[in-house]
Amino acid sequence: MEIFKYMENNDYEQLVFCQDKQSGLKAIIAIHDTTLGPALGGTRMWTYSSEEEAIEDALRLSRGMTYKNAVAGLNLGGGKTVIIGDPHKDKNEEMFRAFGRYIQGLDGRYITAEDVGTTVADMDIIHEETDYVTGISPAFGSSGNPSPVTAYGVYRGMKAAAKEAFGTDILAGKVVAVQGVGNVAYNLCQHLHEEGAQLIVTDINKEAVNRAVKEFNARAVDPNDIYGVECDIYAPCALGATINDQTIPQLKAKVIAGAANNQLKDNQHGDIIHEMGIVYAPDYVINAGGVINVADELYGYNRERALKKVESIYDNISQVIDIAMRDNIPTYKAADRLAEERIERMRISRSQFLQKGHHILSRR
Numbered sequence: 464m465e466i467f468k469y470m471e472n473n474d475y476e477q478l479v480f481c482q483d484k485q486s487g488l489k490a491i492i493a494i495h496d497t498t499l500g501p502a503l504g505g506t507r508m509w510t511y512s513s514e515e516e517a518i519e520d521a522l523r524l525s526r527g528m529t530y531k532n533a534v535a536g537l538n539l540g541g542g543k544t545v546i547i548g549d550p551h552k553d554k555n556e557e558m559f560r561a562f563g564r565y566i567q568g569l570d571g572r573y574i575t576a577e578d579v580g581t582t583v584a585d586m587d588i589i590h591e592e593t594d595y596v597t598g599i600s601p602a603f604g605s606s607g608n609p610s611p612v613t614a615y616g617v618y619r620g621m622k623a624a625a626k627e628a629f630g631t632d633i634l635a636g637k638v639v640a641v642q643g644v645g646n647v648a649y650n651l652c653q654h655l656h657e658e659g660a661q662l663i664v665t666d667i668n669k670e671a672v673n674r675a676v677k678e679f680n681a682r683a684v685d686p687n688d689i690y691g692v693e694c695d696i697y698a699p700c701a702l703g704a705t706i707n708d709q710t711i712p713q714l715k716a717k718v719i720a721g722a723a724n725n726q727l728k729d730n731q732h733g734d735i736i737h738e739m740g741i742v743y744a745p746d747y748v749i750n751a752g753g754v755i756n757v758a759d760e761l762y763g764y765n766r767e768r769a770l771k772k773v774e775s776i777y778d779n780i781s782q783v784i785d786i787a788m789r790d791n792i793p794t795y796k797a798a799d800r801l802a803e804e805r806i807e808r809m810r811i812s813r814s815q816f817l818q819k820g821h822h823i824l825s826r827r
């Protein structure tokens with residue numbers, strides 16, 4: 464991979480490699496675009512099969528955060544960290560302390576939070592070294608685990624997509640196939656079950672599946688079978704790139720609406736599902752609830768205010784669908800357009816020189 468060429472082609476600002484021998488920390492912080500404000504995005508800890516795979520993941524995820532934060536109406540840019548390692552075996556206090564010091568060194572250009580493989584407890588340790596961390600314990604007056612709020616946003620966005628596909632946003636009686644029943648999807652299943660949707664679930668973790676079967680009367684299927692099940696809605700809530708050449712021909716769903724980041728393997732897969740008439744709720748629009756929630760900490764956390772903003776994910780998905788219909792383009796392109804237009808408008812309106820620029824962070 465030619466890193467500078469890749470960064471230049473996709474407008475990345477900065478890539479930071481953090482190493483600490485004692486704790487085993489190997490982290491990559493990717494900052495995509497800070498036009499709207501400091502880059503905010505979570506830290507993923509994962510067993511990458513190569514350093515190149517980790518770098519690519521950090522780059523792709525950080526770009527997604529730029530677009531997510533822009534469409535969500537946040538005054539924040541896009542960034543993300545990946546830590547190479549097994550979250551079940553390789554974590555230690557020193558690792559997150561060392562990582563916190565690297566974040567502090569960026570002096571506010573990047574703010575972190577949870578993602579796959581990291582927890583509120585990890586954020587609390589990072590907080591010992593830096594203020595540029597969110598999703599810390601409610602005991603510190605903060606917002607805690609973002610997953611339940613992400614799930615609420617996905618639920619709202621799923622309703623908006625269902626309205627377009629089925630003429631109603633009532634999900635009672637609809638069959639929803641959920642891939643991965645981890646932190647976000649467990650809470651999503653709870654909303655769907657309460658409304659009377661029927662659930663089909665899968666996960667590589669048997670305990671997670673059993674819990675969903677027991678608590679939500681879900682039907683369990685093997686991980687490879689989830690794509691082809693008879694359902695109304697496919698909710699990808701595990702990792703990325705599950706909408707691809709192999710899975711698309713199997714899909715029976717009329718709606719794709721889930722929490723995972725980077726659901727489309729490539730843009731062409733967004734074109735194909737558009738041509739098939741599937742209503743796709745773009746990942747970074749529908750899963751913005753978590754970042755909206757943690758970003759509220761920068762103002763002094765108020766859960767009611769955060770949830771109100773998360774509710775508007777319904778309107779954001781409807782707006783994206785309207786633009787896609789109007790211009791006869793796939794929804795992923797409509798979402799990109801919304802994000803890019805906002806960033807461009809702000810770039811122009813903020814181009815005037817100020818001796819000491821203001822951002823909400825300066826009050827923290």
Ligand SMILES: NC(=O)C1=CN([C@@H]2O[C@H](COP(=O)(O)OP(=O)(O)OC[C@H]3O[C@@H](n4cnc5c(N)ncnc54)[C@H](O)[C@@H]3O)[C@@H](O)[C@H]2O)C=CC1
Pocket residue numbers: 577578579580609610611613642643644645646647648665666667668671686700701702703722723724750751753754
């Ligand atoms: N936690 C949050 O607030 C947010 C999460 N997301 C995204 O949503 C997705 C889920 O996040 P979390 O629930 O926090 O993660 P998680 O790690 O708690 O849950 C993911 C689940 O997917 C399962 N899984 C992994 N590979 C699988 C496969 N091939 N087939 C079936 N199941 C598989 C895992 O065993 C796990 O139970 C991720 O892509 C994450 O980046 C996006 C925005 C916010």
Ligand SMILES: CC(C)CC(=O)C(=O)O
Pocket residue numbers: 503504505506531543576577578598609724750751753754757
């Ligand atoms: C988990 C969130 C708090 C932020 C993030 O990284 C995301 O939305 O993907």
